[in-house]
Amino acid sequence: MKRTILTLVASMVALASSAQYYQNKTNPDILHITEPRTQQRVNFEIPQVNGYNVYKADLHTHTIFSDGQMTMDYRIREAWMDGLDIYAVTEHMEYRPHEETFIKWMKGYIREDVKGAKNHRINYSEADSDGIQVDLNLPYEQAVKLGKQFNVTIIPGIEVTRTPATIGHFNALFIKDANKIYDADPEKAIRNARKQGALIMHNHPGWSRTSLEMTDFEQRVYDKGLIDGVEIMNGVEFYPKAIERAKRYNLFMSSNTDVHRTSYEVYQMNGHYRNMTLILAKDRSLESIREALEAKRTLAFSFGTVAGDEKLLQDLFNASVKVVYSAVEKPGRIYLQFENKSSIDFLIRFGESGDLARLEGGKSIFLRHKDGNDTNLIVENMWSEKGRTVTIDLKPYLEAAK
Ligand SMILES: [Zn+2]
Ligand SMILES: [Zn+2]
Numbered sequence: 001m002k003r004t005i006l007t008l009v010a011s012m013v014a015l016a017s018s019a020q021y022y023q024n025k026t027n028p029d030i031l032h033i034t035e036p037r038t039q040q041r042v043n044f045e046i047p048q049v050n051g052y053n054v055y056k057a058d059l060h061t062h063t064i065f066s067d068g069q070m071t072m073d074y075r076i077r078e079a080w081m082d083g084l085d086i087y088a089v090t091e092h093m094e095y096r097p098h099e100e101t102f103i104k105w106m107k108g109y110i111r112e113d114v115k116g117a118k119n120h121r122i123n124y125s126e127a128d129s130d131g132i133q134v135d136l137n138l139p140y141e142q143a144v145k146l147g148k149q150f151n152v153t154i155i156p157g158i159e160v161t162r163t164p165a166t167i168g169h170f171n172a173l174f175i176k177d178a179n180k181i182y183d184a185d186p187e188k189a190i191r192n193a194r195k196q197g198a199l200i201m202h203n204h205p206g207w208s209r210t211s212l213e214m215t216d217f218e219q220r221v222y223d224k225g226l227i228d229g230v231e232i233m234n235g236v237e238f239y240p241k242a243i244e245r246a247k248r249y250n251l252f253m254s255s256n257t258d259v260h261r262t263s264y265e266v267y268q269m270n271g272h273y274r275n276m277t278l279i280l281a282k283d284r285s286l287e288s289i290r291e292a293l294e295a296k297r298t299l300a301f302s303f304g305t306v307a308g309d310e311k312l313l314q315d316l317f318n319a320s321v322k323v324v325y326s327a328v329e330k331p332g333r334i335y336l337q338f339e340n341k342s343s344i345d346f347l348i349r350f351g352e353s354g355d356l357a358r359l360e361g362g363k364s365i366f367l368r369h370k371d372g373n374d375t376n377l378i379v380e381n382m383w384s385e386k387g388r389t390v391t392i393d394l395k396p397y398l399e400a401a402k
Helices: 002-018 072-081 099-105 138-150 186-195 216-223 241-249 286-294 310-320 395-401
Strands: 053-058 086-089 153-161 169-173 199-202 229-234 252-256 276-281 298-302 305-307 321-330 333-340 346-350 357-359 364-370 376-379 390-393
Touching: 072 086, 072 138, 086 138, 138 153, 153 186, 153 286, 169 186, 186 199, 186 216, 199 216, 199 252, 199 286, 229 241, 229 298, 229 305, 241 252, 252 298, 276 286, 298 310, 305 310, 310 321, 310 390, 346 364, 357 364
Parallel strands: 053 086, 086 153, 199 229, 229 252
Antiparallel strands: 053 276, 153 169, 169 199, 252 276, 276 298, 298 305, 321 333, 333 364, 346 357, 346 376, 376 390
């Protein structure tokens, strides 16, 4: 008992002595218990790949302007803190359940007979143009102001939101006027967006479905060339079959949060970076980002897994991981020091039968390569159209090591 108390006292002294108090400059009666602190950004680093910078984007987001729970101000600060460079505004065009609350709150300003004074949820069978009375461009206008402040590039967009099981959801990115896209016919809405020069991304293709089988509507819009990109990862969902589809239809691949609550509770609280679409672009201007999407220079990152085009995955790995040192332990055995310059953890092994090693982001490890070991390095947490593993030819590394 005595020892417990002594330990307790000792630890309290240690705590007290490590604490520092900061007196408020204008009111000396205020003590700040910790040093004044501003927001902190997570630096998610990836070296240049094929001469391009790798930008971190979220191409699918929500705020209180549709069915999200946070304000735009919070979203942009959150994007910056989470390490993003690019944020797309993609509120649901036809699903805005907070609208009724706003209208009730503002009842003193609104005439009784105003149209649209109802909880506007899309009625899938009779999506009515009367339901949209709000200015759908306002979310983007807010985001742009905040984006300038936080150095986050904002893509203007909107989510065309129809019955998940038959039609699905489509993000129109790089739109000009969100108020001129709606049409009860979803294909017409997509065409209206394309007329403005938008790129169309098919969202969460497996969500609320029993398989990734394409519906008639999907088949039609894909075959007509109205789709430019597809989410192969959305929130905690990953659709490996969508990689093959993206290759077949020549689409950019993305991984997005579709964030409705805070990113913290889905990702950081569980020890993860948030989902990101990695975009290989010249710079972070809208023109360059768009050019990169059109050239399909994107990869998808979600919960430590990277997915996309096989060649691009290999290029990203080779740009991130180098053999920086080698030593011959004895004939036929070489120690190789692998250095990982990116923030991504890679799970690697020599061939199918090699032991699995974790090469953490920003760290180096030694691996022993023995004669007879496979000269292919398999990266377990990379997925391409060919499946789970992406193989890197180790011979150049071994040569470089000599
Ligand atoms: Zn959606
Ligand atoms: Zn969404």
